[in-house]
Amino acid sequence: MAENPAVPPVLNADPRLKVVDRAMKRLRYQPDALIEVLHTAQEAFGYLSRELLAYVASQLKLPESQVFGVATFYHSFTLRPKGEHSCIVCTGTACYVKGAGEIVTRLEQAVGVRAGQTTADGKLSLGTARCLGNCSLAPMLTIDDVVYGPETPDSAVEKLRSLVEVTDELG
Amino acid sequence: MNWVELVELAESVVARQQVCRLRLLVCCGTPCMAAGAEAVVVALKEKLAELGDPADLELVSTGCQGPCSRGPLLTVQRPGQPELIWQKTTPELALAIVEAALQQEPLPEQDRLPEDWPFFTRQTRLVLANSGRIDPESLEQYIGLGGYDSLAQVLIDMAPDEVCSGVVRSGLRGRGGGGYPTGLKWQLVHKENGPRKFVVANGDEGDPGAYMDRSLMESDPHRILEGMAIAGYAVGAEQGYIYVRGEYPLAAQRLRNAIKDAEKAGLLGSRVLDSSFSFRIDIRIGAGAFVCGEETALLASIMGKRGQPRIRPPYPAEAGLWDCPTLINNVETFGNIPSIFKIGPEAFSAIGHGKSRGTKVFALCGEVVNNGLIEVPMGISLREIVFDIGGGLANGAAFKAAQTGGPSGGCISAGQLDTPVDYENLQALGSIMGSGGLIVMGQQSCMVDVARFFMEFCLDESCGKCVPCRTGTVEIYRLLSRICNGSATNRDLQHLEQLCRMMKDTSLCGLGAAAPNPVLSTLRWFRHEYEAHVEERRCPAGVCSMHELPVHLLGEQLLQRIAASRSDGEGF
Numbered sequence: 243m244a245e246n247p248a249v250p251p252v253l254n255a256d257p258r259l260k261v262v263d264r265a266m267k268r269l270r271y272q273p274d275a276l277i278e279v280l281h282t283a284q285e286a287f288g289y290l291s292r293e294l295l296a297y298v299a300s301q302l303k304l305p306e307s308q309v310f311g312v313a314t315f316y317h318s319f320t321l322r323p324k325g326e327h328s329c330i331v332c333t334g335t336a337c338y339v340k341g342a343g344e345i346v347t348r349l350e351q352a353v354g355v356r357a358g359q360t361t362a363d364g365k366l367s368l369g370t371a372r373c374l375g376n377c378s379l380a381p382m383l384t385i386d387d388v389v390y391g392p393e394t395p396d397s398a399v400e401k402l403r404s405l406v407e408v409t410d411e412l413g
Numbered sequence: 414m415n416w417v418e419l420v421e422l423a424e425s426v427v428a429r430q431q432v433c434r435l436r437l438l439v440c441c442g443t444p445c446m447a448a449g450a451e452a453v454v455v456a457l458k459e460k461l462a463e464l465g466d467p468a469d470l471e472l473v474s475t476g477c478q479g480p481c482s483r484g485p486l487l488t489v490q491r492p493g494q495p496e497l498i499w500q501k502t503t504p505e506l507a508l509a510i511v512e513a514a515l516q517q518e519p520l521p522e523q524d525r526l527p528e529d530w531p532f533f534t535r536q537t538r539l540v541l542a543n544s545g546r547i548d549p550e551s552l553e554q555y556i557g558l559g560g561y562d563s564l565a566q567v568l569i570d571m572a573p574d575e576v577c578s579g580v581v582r583s584g585l586r587g588r589g590g591g592g593y594p595t596g597l598k599w600q601l602v603h604k605e606n607g608p609r610k611f612v613v614a615n616g617d618e619g620d621p622g623a624y625m626d627r628s629l630m631e632s633d634p635h636r637i638l639e640g641m642a643i644a645g646y647a648v649g650a651e652q653g654y655i656y657v658r659g660e661y662p663l664a665a666q667r668l669r670n671a672i673k674d675a676e677k678a679g680l681l682g683s684r685v686l687d688s689s690f691s692f693r694i695d696i697r698i699g700a701g702a703f704v705c706g707e708e709t710a711l712l713a714s715i716m717g718k719r720g721q722p723r724i725r726p727p728y729p730a731e732a733g734l735w736d737c738p739t740l741i742n743n744v745e746t747f748g749n750i751p752s753i754f755k756i757g758p759e760a761f762s763a764i765g766h767g768k769s770r771g772t773k774v775f776a777l778c779g780e781v782v783n784n785g786l787i788e789v790p791m792g793i794s795l796r797e798i799v800f801d802i803g804g805g806l807a808n809g810a811a812f813k814a815a816q817t818g819g820p821s822g823g824c825i826s827a828g829q830l831d832t833p834v835d836y837e838n839l840q841a842l843g844s845i846m847g848s849g850g851l852i853v854m855g856q857q858s859c860m861v862d863v864a865r866f867f868m869e870f871c872l873d874e875s876c877g878k879c880v881p882c883r884t885g886t887v888e889i890y891r892l893l894s895r896i897c898n899g900s901a902t903n904r905d906l907q908h909l910e911q912l913c914r915m916m917k918d919t920s921l922c923g924l925g926a927a928a929p930n931p932v933l934s935t936l937r938w939f940r941h942e943y944e945a946h947v948e949e950r951r952c953p954a955g956v957c958s959m960h961e962l963p964v965h966l967l968g969e970q971l972l973q974r975i976a977a978s979r980s981d982g983e984g985f
Binding site for chain 2: 272273274275276277278280281308311312315316317318319333334335336338339340371372373374375376377378379380382389390391
């Protein structure tokens with residue numbers, strides 16, 4: 243690939259950038275395609291760094307502020323690196339009335355971070371979601387996109403044991 | 414493909430299925446997969462391979478069959494015999510069923526759902542007619558059940574304005590919650606002049622506790638495409654978009670495959686069914702913003718912008734995508750369209766109640782025995798839904814409330830169980846039909862806490878554009894939190910009501926205007942619970958901690974403490 247002056251030095255020669263370039267090319271560098279491009283970029287890099295956002299902005303000929311605005315508006319986009327594994331507890335209505343809150347509290351306690359954060363060793367991101375649409379499995383959670391449910395606080399902690407170091411309630 | 418070829422293909426698919434002596438339909442919806450449906454499919458596949466994959470035995474991985482809490486589900490079809498369904502199927506049970514069926518022996522009764530089970534018999538399935546009966550990845554199977562026939566019929570026999578008036582006569586109203594007459598919307602877009610027009614399907618199902626749209630997109634994607642193509646022909650659009658919620662990757666994948674297959678077969682793309690009508694559909698993936706369910710916000714999001722709503726008018730029918738006339742309907746609304754032209758607008762409008770015609774799909778969840786996806790005629794009572802179809806509450810617990818319409822809806826109390834479910838009646842009760850989430854709650858749910866849960870949701874999801882919603886959600890949430898922690902006074906309760914009304918009247922879009930509904934409806938039907946929290950500092954359901962004191966009691970408590978220290982002998 244020819245040297246592109248718009249590529250910031252941090253990203254230069256990063257093979258993952260090719261995936262993003264290909265997506266932009268496929269979408270004919272249309273500014274409307276910004277959300278599609280950001281989806282692709284996040285899939286490739288795991289998160290959206292400021293350099294990456296600036297690069298996308300320059301390629302789609304959009305103001306950087308607009309790209310940053312879109313990236314921060316939508317919950318799916320993250321500007322910080324995520325953990326190796328992810329555990330998302332559904333806190334939709336059905337899960338909530340069936341005790342999702344207790345599961346979140348227990349998991350927060352077990353892995354030592356609050357929901358929305360990543361453990362210090364970068365192994366696990368714990369998150370919550372506003373309904374994943376599996377209400378008949380309430381309360382449910384996903385670990386690396388695999389659906390589990392119905393769960394209890396104990397069964398949820400057990401599922402994380404193989405991924406990350408957990409602290410037991412009494413320990 | 415033209416109409417004749419379509420009909421021929423449909424006939425050949427039906428003929429092939431009729432000679433099958435055994436058809437096994439395994440539900441591969443997400444809940445059934447989580448319960449182990451894959452192992453059942455693998456076991457059955459191996460068994461069929463062992464038998465040499467005979468042409469008269471068919472295994473189908475279907476979409477959602479309905480009673481999701483009882484998965485994995487297995488439906489068995491045999492010619493001339495009633496269809497039978499097993500719940501909680503294990504690979505062993507599935508193999509035993511196949512063995513018995515092949516030997517012409519009676520099938521195992523263990524875990525078989527009764528044939529007259531009200532969960533199924535009380536439903537009327539139009540939108541969900543194919544869900545759980547076909548492989549969602551197979552265009553052929555959709556065509557076998559009459560798929561794309563409505564589109565062909567419309568393209569050949571009807572002029573675009575006739576299609577619009579057909580939808581008007583059917584009485585169909587928007588299934589995303591608003592209930593605007595669909596036919597009128599189509600006529601508006603049809604009458605607009607524009608260089609280009611667009612059709613948009615709203616699949617941004619954000620209500621917590623609702624999954625009808627996900628299930629429909631995953632189980633019967635072609636139905637939505639067909640409905641959109643009919644809409645495109647009726648209003649004069651050549652381009653459609655489906656906006657799929659980002660949390661539903663499987664739905665997006667299924668739709669993508671369906672579009673590809675339909676284009677290959679000449680059912681979408683240029684010159685649909687050899688007519689002069691061309692229609693393309695593209696997918697847009699959401700990125701996790703509840704407000705994008707609002708139509709103007711959704712359109713902004715399709716155009717790559719922040720999903721913030723704007724003031725209407727102009728309505729999207731006049732100025733939508735790129736300021737062109739745009740028809741925007743919910744995916745379930747589009748799912749109704751093929752049925753309307755299959756059975757005829759009059760037959761469709763014969764189903765239903767009052768001004769609400771046809772059926773509605775609900776996701777029945779919460780403390781009810783039979784969780785799952787149901788489709789019922791409009792006008793059915795809530796009691797029938799909860800107790801007949803849902804089988805009542807788990808462990809025979811007492812019913813307390815049903816929540817419809819998610820964060821824009823409200824809670825309905827036991828006294829209103831016999832109200833017929835339709836747009837007008839639910840609104841009169843302070844709730845809304847909404848997209849179709851129906852959560853049943855028992856006595857252990859605190860209604861103030863539930864209202865607080867929804868307000869927290871709206872607080873998170875408010876886009877921040879207008880002040881009433883941006884600050885109103887924060888303020889109402891704070892007041893509800895005070896009621897839940899015991900520090901609220903009667904004035905807070907008045908303040909809460911006032912603020913809810915103000916927010917309802919002044920918010921820019923539907924999110925803000927409807928956000929106070931859960932609070933107002935619980936205040937209306939469960940006021941005694943609010944009063945118990947405030948006046949008696951007690952949570953009747955035992956959910957709230959009530960650990961704080963209201964301001965006017967703080968002084969009193971201080972005096973008590975001083976008095977206590979005095980009596981300890983510390984003296985004056």
